[in-house]
Amino acid sequence: MKRVSLLLLLPLLLQPLHAQAVVEKPRCLLLYSYHAGYAWNDGVDEGATRTLADHCTIRRFYLDSKRNPDPKTIRSKVDEVMGVVMAWQPDVMIAVDDNASKYVVAPYFKGSDTPVVFCGVNWTAESYGYPYRNVTGMVEVAPIDALLEQTAEAMRPLLQERSFNQIKAHFIDADRLSARKIFAYFKRAFDQRGITLEPHFVDDFDAWKSAYQHAQRDDLILLINHAGIEDWDQQAAQQFVEQEGKTFSVTNHDWMRSLVAMTVAKVPQEQGEWAAAAAIKILQGSPISGIPITRNRQMIRFINPRLLSRVGVSLPQSLLDGARVVR
DSSP: OOHHHHHHHHHHHHHHHHHHHHOOOOOEEEEEEEEOOOOOHHHHHHHHHHHHTTSSSEEEEETTTTTTOOHHHHHHHHHHHHHHHHEEEEEEEEEEEEHIIIIIIHHHTOOOOSEEEEEEOOOOOOOGGGBBTTTTEEOOOOOHHHHHHHHHHHHHHTTTTTTTGOEEEEEEEEEHHHHHHHHHHEEEHHHHOOOEEEEEEEEEEEHHHHHHHHTTTSSSEEOOOOTTTTTOOHHHHHHHHHHHOOEEESSGGGGGGGGSSSEEEEHHHHHHHHHHHHHHHHHTTTTGOOOOOOOOOEEEEEOOOEEEEEEEEOOOHHHTTOOOOOO
């Protein structure tokens, strides 16, 4: 009878030992400024998820501030994510794009015990006072110099007697904080070359089409982003530029490649991969002070034969080499 009782009790006696053998993974919170389905967000998430792999348990939170920029809505989202942080207690947080830093990291996590790795902060992190003792990251820089150099080379046959510095260009983007921040850097680079750059910050699809038609009178169009533009219709936009586009057009975002003649783009996966690798180092005990703030370096070029043909440009071999073709 005693032997039977011991056999019955054996699983219970062993259970604490088994429980001790299960090691809980560190918790990694991925905080996104925008929404799932936004191409930049998805690219960063792809790089981060692939790199983190089995290193931690991942949880995602989306501020959705590109589609919903109203301060009250953002405030509600911030309250919600702070509740997640308090309840879940992440071991490290990756904060993606400007609004995550502006509305969450800077006001609530400066000098806190929670390590934070930011990425996708446009051009400079100075406005948030980075780095903190608990924060490092990767600044997102558009390849403006490369874009301008390659655009000048592509447009040479169109300009004939004029120099590239004599052209007039138009910058079209959604009316958002990030767009105005990006424009300031583009304008500085264009001003240094003596090029006039006219901005168009639009709210809806009709305004975007009007800005595009207005820009046809000049030499160059920069279509930066469509995220945040109300009533956006990708298929209608592609048909519109193929019907109306007579001016050479460029962008620095790969998801805009079907709307422009040439793309010289940043690589969002680079941001996610670097941020995740930094998070892993922190989880393994590396001090944040030993992980300096850096900038993105990778670029990719796309060419759009249909729009190149429409504007009458044949690219030189130097631009065709290594380029991906938009089908």
